[in-house]
Amino acid sequence: MDQNRFERLNQYRSMWVLVFFDLPTDTLTDRKYAAKFRKDLLNDGFAMFQFSIYMRFCASRENAAVHIKRVKRALPKKGKVAIMQITDKQFGMIELFHGQKELEPEPPSQQLELF
Secondary structure, three states: OOHHHHHHOOOOOOEEEEEEEEOOOOOHHHHHHHHHHHHHHHHOOOEEEEOOEEEEEEOOHHHHHHHHHHHHHOOOOOOEEEEEEEEHHHHOOOOEEEOOEEEOOOOOOOOOOOO
């Protein structure tokens, strides 16, 4: 197996990008911008983790940088947005609970990368 191919699939190299946000929804215009921001995240392959937290698996740090750049371009004028990157290894150590019952994290969906 090609060493570069193995390195691309390494849990320390693949990344999760998490976007946290708190956007105003007081006016119709505010709600429109908040909805557009969420839609932009979904269109870029992010999935809702919680109501104001979206996440995306990226096969490499370079791929994560591309998606972070897209999030930054879609930032609304108002509100707070934070972007965090963690390795797949770190994400694998997450403990999830629904009520008091522990849940297993879902494995990342397989995504076709063209570039």
